[in-house]
Amino acid sequence: MAQFSPEILQTWSEDIPSGSILHVLGELDLSSAPSLRTALMRLIGQGRSVIVDFSELRYLDMHGVHTLEDCHKRAEQLGQRFVLVGSVPLIHRILLIIKLHERMPVVDTVGEALTILGREGTAPEWHTS
Secondary structure, three states: OOOOOOOOEEEEEEEEOOEEEEEEEEEEOOOOHHHHHHHHHHHHHOOOEEEEEEEEEEEEOHHHHHHHHHHHHHHHHOOOOEEEEOOOHHHHHHHHHOOHHHOOOEEOOHHHHHHHHHOOOOOOOOOOO
């Protein structure tokens, strides 16, 4: 008998005055990256800034990173802000090692991301503590 396997990645969005927050729960890898891309491109297509909240992400591989980079580039092309929240220690370490913060805004909390959206044109700082 086959066992029920919950989705490896779950996302849900929240509209805020300055854009949208996409909350991400689970594992982001080869099998789940396409669903993240779909969710992000839908939000980007609405013409709003996007915060990607990875505070509940448990795993990230390079397929997920490439998806983030592609979506960030698309948001930039459309003149929209795209901010990543990577507060889980394992995810934080991966993002730091690959220096993703040099290619897109990466912060520790949704509050910091909201501050960035409120400060158009200001480069975010990456916290290594």
